[in-house]
Amino acid sequence: MSPTSLSASEAKRRFGVEKEIALFPENLTTQEEENVKVVLEYMEIAYSPANAGSDSVAHLCAPGNTFEARSTFPDAHTAEEYAESHAKVMRALNNLEIVRFDYVIAKDNTYAVLCTSVQTExxxxxxxxxxxxxxGAPHNGIQPTGRRxxxxxxxxxxxxxxxxAAGEKPRIRKWLKDWDKMQMWQQLGWVRPNNDEVSFA
Structure with a gap:
């Protein structure tokens, strides 16, 4: 797949998300295209002031899904719980937004299982x-700092x-997140002397 880029208007037309995608595969399968739509829709909701928590994203999440981000959201274990946790962050950073997607990569991997069935990841x-x-609001006892x-x-x-054919869409089954939280904390003035004793996002 050759890489390309999508302007905000192109991404809006193709995926419904008006954010630039700086690096993107040029040719996607139908499955890959639908997968990207679901993930970007989830991100758009989670980073929107309209994020009301789990109910906002439930239609995009598979039953029994898992979420893992131990260093940033240790108490969230599903994609719905992440939306709940992120809604809390957005009450403090009430102008929070995604500037751009630096890259988006998609792959559907279909393979045979013991030569008797087909599995797709x-x-x-x-x-x-x-x-x-x-x-916005105080965050874990820290009053608004006004810092960006x-x-x-x-x-x-x-x-x-x-x-x-049955009108189904793909849904998120697993999500692993990695976030440069300390960079954010330092800029916002959220680093405290007792951070070893306090876990917050």
């Missing part, structure tokens, strides 16, 4: 740049397959 990986200011931050984060997703 659907992967989407992305890196994005976000920004926001602590001008910009940081990056990465997400690796595994999605269920879908049956387009």
């Amino acid at each position: 659907n992967f989407v990986s992305l890196r994005y740049t976000a920004t926001g200011s602590h001008v 931050a910009q940081w990056t984060a990465c997400g690796n997703f595994v999605l269920d397959s879908f049956n387009a």
Whole structure:
């Protein structure tokens, strides 16, 4: 797959998300295209002031899905719980937004299992740049600092397959997140002397 880029208007037309995608595979299968749509829709909701928590993203999440980001959201174990945790962050950074998707990569991997059945694993990986200011609610006892931050984060997703003929869409089954949290904390003034005793995002 050759890499290309999508402007914000092109990404809006193709995926419904009005954010630049700086690096993107040029040719996607139908499955890969649908997988990317689901992941970007999830990200758009999670980073929107309209994020009301788990109910906002439940339609994009497979039953029994898992979420893992031990260093950043240790109490969130599903994609729905992440949306809940992130809604809390957005109450403090009430102008938080994704600036752009630095890259989006998609791969559907179909293979035979013991020569008797076919299994498909659907992967989407992305890196994005976000920004926001602590001008909203207090965050874990820290009053609004008024400071602005910009940081990056990465997400690796595994999605269920879908049956387009039956009107089904893929849904998120697994999500691994890696986030440069300390860069964000330092810029916002959230680093405290007792951070070894306090875990917060």
